Amino acid sequence: MFPREPATHLFHDNNHNLENFTVVWLDADIDKTDDCHDTKKRLRTIANHLRTFCDADECMDYISSIKMEQVLLILSGSFGEIIAPLIFELSQITFIYIFCLNKIKHETWANHLLNNQNKIRGVFTHKDSLLIQIAEDAKVLSNDMMPMNVFSLSHHEKSIRDLDKESAVFMWNQLIIDVLLRMPTSDESKMEMLTECESYYRDNDKELEKINEFRLNYSSDAAVWWYTRDSFVYRLLNKALRTRDIDIIFKFRFLIADLYRQLQREYSKFMERFTHGEYFLTVYRGQHLKADELHELKDNIGGLISMNTFLSTTCEKGVALIHAGDGSFSPILESILFEIQVNTSIDTKPYANIKEFSVMNHEDEVLFSIGTIFRIKSVEKASATGIWSVKLLLNSESDEQLKVLSEQIREETDRSSDLYTLGYLLREMGEYAKAERYLRRLINATLPNDPAMGTFYNIIGTVYNGHGEYSQALQYYEQSLEIQLKTLGPNHPSVATTYNNIGRVYNAQGEYSQALKYYEQTLEIDLKTLRPNHPRVAATYKNIGGVYNDQGEYSQALKYYEQSLEIDLKTLGPNHPSVATTYNNIGRVYNYQGEYSQALKYYEQSLQIQLKTLGPNHPSVATTYNNIGAVYNDQGEYFPALKYYAQTLEIQLKTFGPNHPSVATTYNNIGAVYNDQGEYFQALKHYEQTLEMHLKTLGPNHPSVATTYNNIGVVYNYQGEYSQALKYYEQSLESDLKTLGPNHPTVAITYNHIGAVYTHQGEYSQALKYYSQTLEIQLKTLGPNHPSVTTTYNHIGGVYQHQGEYSPALKYYEQTLEIRLKTLGPDHPSVATTYNNIGLVYNYQGEYSQALKYYEQSLESDLKTLGPN
Known part of the structure; x- marks a missing residue:
């Protein structure tokens, strides 16, 4: 049984802003005078979250890291003229205030920078006028922070899984509020909220007074009065609702319920006036x-x-x-x-x-x-x-x-516990850590042998799977399975779900035979308990097809995708988005086989359905344009590849805006085309655009930033600029070690790239050192039979081959071959490559008959999988 965990406090982090905006003050002499301390105290009455800096670089890094709040920035003295032009365009900064001694001097450059915009709110020499202006602007911003979701439903959308992300968030928000309103409230929940608020405002005397007043005088009939007052209630609740911070929303659940019920009572009285017409x-x-x-x-x-x-x-x-x-x-x-x-x-x-x-x-x-x-x-x-x-x-x-839609989703989440429903909804929205936290509350309150425990463990397993923590995910899934088999029996649909989830973990780990075993158990139960044309059966066929695709067994993959397609066509009709998804999957198989015309045919069928049912600007349409672009890129047809990536980009800019991570990904793909063309200047330009956007929207320590550093390193590597390549690979590595830890598979990839640079430079001992680090991580996290492990064995074999050390080269190539035959089967293109490498070693050793034997095996495999042309 897994350990039960104590409750955690949410608001204790000084760096976490729970309000809508942050005041940032950059001044070389901050904290050196009593006047500064007084100004800080008065600023906190306007915005509790005040950050002060005396170092410009630290200040700029902090502002760049902000995701959700608006920044009101005070620049003092000489910092203003130097820093303002560098940060003026940062989207996080709403207003800038110049606080100085020489008004005329600073107004000159400020007016030049302003360029008909009102971002600079003025040059101030007296703190009273500065504070008055900030208070006025803060009041405007507080009124403006209205959390909203906008979406358009099209007629095909009958389930939550048919919705795009924004529309799904819209629907889940509706249901989360329903859940919170159904949950019982008590004085304990009120005290829990107030304790956390006191912690957050511990340095703000004015707000602490209001919190104490709330504690002494609040009643449910005063909910509206407190909500309309400028206080911690309005500020914290509205920020939580705007950012969908379910932790704080949960803390305020009793207040949400009181507000709703007070409105309900007044609404009923109001409606009595309009009983006719x-x-x-x-x-x-x-x-x-x-x-x-x-x-x-x-x-x-x-x-x-x-x-x-x-x-x-x-x-x-x-x-x-x-x-x-x-x-x-x-x-x-x-x-x-x-x-x-x-x-x-x-x-x-x-x-x-x-x-x-x-x-x-x-x-x-x-x-x-x-x-x-x-x-x-x-x-x-x-x-x-x-x-x-x-x-x-x-x-x-x-x-x-x-x-x-609402009825469908309520059916999907129909459980006796509201906390369970909340955990389920959070998981579906991708809020994995929060889902786990709330499910742990349930585990703490549930008897160990209660059948519901199986479901709770299952969802926590999905959380770990989403994080890539596969061994933890398997632990929870297996615990879930053990309870379900005892309490529900071997043929229950919930057991099938757990088998399916275990299959997903093994698939992610590259343990394809295990993945197939569990997917087939899922299928067996589904076929017994559901009709053979049920959409869930189609989904399992898709999963099995995906495993065969990953193994390079393309004919098997196609067989299962076509079974899935047959069911979807019967039950959902020819124009359903799920049908489009299956066409996309089939397109991917043909693309991997190098059958590019077939791949394009299926991608275009997918596109036709998506344009008809989702409209030309839907993110799924952008994904299909992206896939078509990838086919053309693989064919070396760079002009049409760029054309389709441009169409992808156009939709993404329309639907997401210029700073969305998907836009950055498309710039990355365009960079990859230029890289493949050998147009390294253009490749670098697009990768640098990607990097700039990622730094702006995700901050310097996000894994996507590390990936982009890595891609820039690849370009320099191709150009033979090895010192530059190493510089970017090391930046990538530094970022990954911070955010992902030393044993993450992505860290292994970067070690691998560094090893490749040292190989190109002929520094073989350094290359072997980095490949060994790669291998160590892969064996820990992916297991001995993962395709990535075989790639590393292959690289190590290559280094020994370059050094003329043929027996260890053969040893590593043979390890590569053994695993690839086991996991990918004899007809995978990678197997053919390995036969070829072994043939080369025998050729260098002068063992020509052995060399010919392996070259012929390589040729035979290539003819089967890639065809004679």
Whole structure:
């Protein structure tokens, strides 16, 4: 049995900002005067999260690492003129304040840099005027932090797994709120929240006073009053909802429930007035939006928008216009006036006029419940004022497509425990660590032999699998299987799910025979308990096909993919996205076989379905364009490869914006084409674009940054610039060791590349050292029979061959051959390559009959798998 773990505190990290924005102050003389200490204390009353720096590089690194908050940056003295031009374009920085002694001197360069933008809010010589400006801007930003999801459903979407990522997040958010509202609350949950808030605000006397007031005076009838007050409640809850921080949302669950229920009571009273016929109410909300958020609204006219917080609006258009501003922040922030038409007769989440309960009772405020859905009617700019008008219609909860999806997802998560449902939802959203944390709460509260334990262990196993921690994943899956076999019997669908998950782990480890064994057990149970044309059976055929594809047994892979396709065509019809996915899988098989025309045929069938059902700008369409580009690249047809990658890029820029990791990946692929063409200057240019974007959006220590350093190293290696190649490989290695640890397979890949550079330089002892490090990690993490292990044996054999040490060369090549025959079968292209290498060694030794024997085996294998041409 796995150990039960104590509860953890969430807010104790001083570097973790729980509010919507961060104040950063860079000053060479910070902390040297009492005046500085006083300014810091007063800044904390505006924004609790204040970071001060006296070193410019440290300050810039910190700002670059920020993902979710907006930064208000104070630059003091000479730092302003030097640093501002370097960081002016960073997307994390919303406003800059110059705090100095010589106003005229600093206004000169600041006005030159401003270039019709309002990012620099002014040059200040007195702290009082600086603090007043920051407080005003913070108030605007607090009003503007409205968490929302925008999406458009198309008619094929009948299950959560048919949705794209944004649409899926939209639906999961709806269900997570339902789960939280169903969970019981108690004084204990309130005290838990307050304890954490006191920890976070421990250096902020003003906020600590409010927390104590809340502790003494809060009642459920005062939920709206506290939410509308400028305090820790509004700040922390809204940031958590905006960033989908489920840990903090969970801490605030009792307050969410109280708010919702207070609105529900007022909504019921309000609806009593409209028992006969329709009545339309118009409310307004003024605020600012970033350009990419506005772009998302413009691109989804007719689509749905969910405000994933309690949405404050007003009956007074004039009040909303004040909050919208005058357009002067453009293009950093656009002024927006939301005009919302409410049909009081439709079924919806509760809303109410809260004038008598609100702190701001002069604003005639109407508050909508969390998760309320609206339809986007129009988005237009008023040329006279520069304010954007966004018209929304309150959407019915009984909207047919939403209803079907919600019911389907509730069926998928129908369990007795709300915490289980929450863990399941988090796992499906990719929030693995949080899913594990909440499932551990369940394990702590459940008897060891309860059948539910099997399910809990199963999901935790999936968390570890998602992290690539395969041995831990197997431990949990096997524990799950043991409980399920005892409590449910050998033919239960849940047992099939666990076999399937174990198969996935073995497949990821390259242990293909084990993977097949478990997938076949899954299939056997599914065929007994489900109809033979069930979509789950089709999914298992896909998994088995994937194993054969990875083994290079392409005819077997095709057989299973075609069985999967047959079921999908029968049950889902010819135009379903799952059919498109299977066509994509078949295309991949043909691509690996070098049958490029067949690969293109299937990719194009996939594309045709996706364009019809998902539309031309869907991320899945971009993926298929990417696959087609890869085929052309493999064929050496670089011009069409670049054309398809450009189409991929166009969609990604439209749907994700310029700073999304997928965009960076496509720049990377374009770089790879130029690299294959030998156009190293262009390859480097695109890899450097990739690197710049990754550093901006992911920070310096993300694995994708390390991968890009690695790719740049590859280009320099091809150019024979070995010292430059080593420099980038070492940067890649340094980053990977920090983020992934010393035993991760990716670290092994980088050691391998460094070994290759030393091989090219003829430094064979160094090459062997790095290949040995590669091998050590691979044997630990992947096991002795993984294809990557055979590649490393092959490289070590190559080094010995270069040194003329033929007997150890043969030993390593034969180890390579033995494993490849076992895991990939005799007809895999890699087996042919290994026969060829062994033939070369015998040739160098003058053993020509042996050399011929292996060359002929290599030829025979190539003719089978690649064909005579």
